[in-house]
Amino acid sequence: MGPALLEEVPKLKEWPHFSGEGEYNHMEFIRGIDMTKEDFELPDRLVTARFSTLFTRSAHRWYMKLRKEYGHQSWTWWKTQIINKWANDSWRFKVETAFEYAKFNSDKDKALPWCCQQKDRLTALYPDMSQLMIHRRILRQCGGDLEHAVKSRTTEKSSAEDIINILEEVTTRTKICSSRVNLKTRFDTRWKDSVDKNPKENSNNKYKSADTVRKCHICQSTTHLANTCPKKGKTNEIDIEKEPDVEKYDIIEENADDKSSIFSESSKDIENINATFDIMECYSHLPQLSNGQLDLSKVQDAQLMKTKPNRGKGYTAGNSCITEVVIDNKPTKLLLDPGVFSSCVSKSFLKTCVPNLEDQLLSTDGIKFNGASNPMEALGVFETNVIFPHINGNLRITIAFVVMENCSSTQFILGNDYLLMYGIDLQNNKDR
DSSP, X not given: OOHHHHHTOOOGGGSOOBOOOSSOOHHHHHHHHHHHHHHTTOOHHHHHTTHHHHBOHHHHHHHHHHHHHHOSOOHHHHHHHHHXXXXXHHHHHHXXXXXXXXXXXXXXXXXXXXXXXXXXXXXXXXXXXXXXXXXXXXXXXXXXXXXXXXXXXXXXXXXXXXXXHHHHHHHHHHOTTOOOOOOOOOOOHHHHHHSOSOHHHHHHHHHHSSSOOOOOTTTOOSSSOGGGOTXXXXXXXXXXXXXXXXXXXXXXXXXXXXXXXXXXXXXXXHXXXXXXXXXXXXXXXXXXXXXXXXXXXXXXXXXXXXXXXXXXXXXXXXXXXXXXXXXXXXXXXXXXXXXXXXXXXXXXXXXXXXXXXXXXXXXXXTOOEEOSSSXXXXXXXXXXXXXXXXXXXXXXXXXXEEEESSOOOSSEEEOHHHHHHHTOOOSOSTTO
16 A cells, blocks of 8 residues: 555544444445445555444444454454344344335435435345345335336436435425324314303203293193103004085085096196106116117127226126126126126026036136025036127127026126126116
């Protein structure tokens, strides 16, 4: 080492120190010593001579013990001893736990120190981890919304500085991952004066006011309340009204009969019109029903649902309903049931549609099925194309029905496995 470099050697207080307590990072200490030794071309004897000052607290006691036992050793030997001593399972567990619990919060965390601390933890735990994996592990601690916002603005080749800058910009401009601030409610002074400190006394004051008179709501008496009313048992009795004088209303009824006969026929016609209109309106909301006028030549395959619906607008919301579909060029009924996990059909009903059923069944691979009250006996899987007729376009879905021996249904049952996969709406309307 030249004299010029010897004069530039940093002072002891500028060297990295190591205590071995708390959330320490022994690998950072080793890298700091290696960098200083390489930059100033220091020999091992000059580096190890400073250990009595560089090691503090628990690490200093450990160093003095080994120094007394083994004497002068090289820097390579000391690096091995440091790793063997301080890279134990207890330290690894503490660092991993600290990393997992360090969720980013834009209200109390700054992007630069938080990312640097998380990166130091990962580097100490996994020295050979690539920069890409380190960045992904750090962004995973930011939460789903913030992680997606940063990932959409970066690439796999982005540096740590780019990620920190984007993270700080997103949290500053959008306030993502900020905790909810509890704002103090400001009351008007007049409202404060009107609020009574004791709510029980305030509720009882309404009965003590002079304007309010407590009385029985059965007999309207002010001497007692309804719970002690002697007439309580007579509340369900029905008073028999006196029949009106028949002779008095004979002439009026004769004149009324002539007028009522005129309106009776017209009212029947109005009821028929309303009933016809209700039936037409009901069928107008069922475009999926197959009929002779519906063209099934143009059929397209249904697509899987890639995105979940908004909260409160689930596709499977509603009760079970029956619709008509086309299976093997024959119209049949299909029950849309969100309470069934797997789509199924009874053997007796399927026999009427497919006579040679045994030749088309696939194996269930020993999977057990249970009903609401008893276990179900599965014979196999019947896979077929189901066409959903619709005026806006016919859809075809390949559905695997589990054939049940002890099932008594008279239609095909479509369960949650396909309702959720294709986003089939249970609301029986024209938009389905």
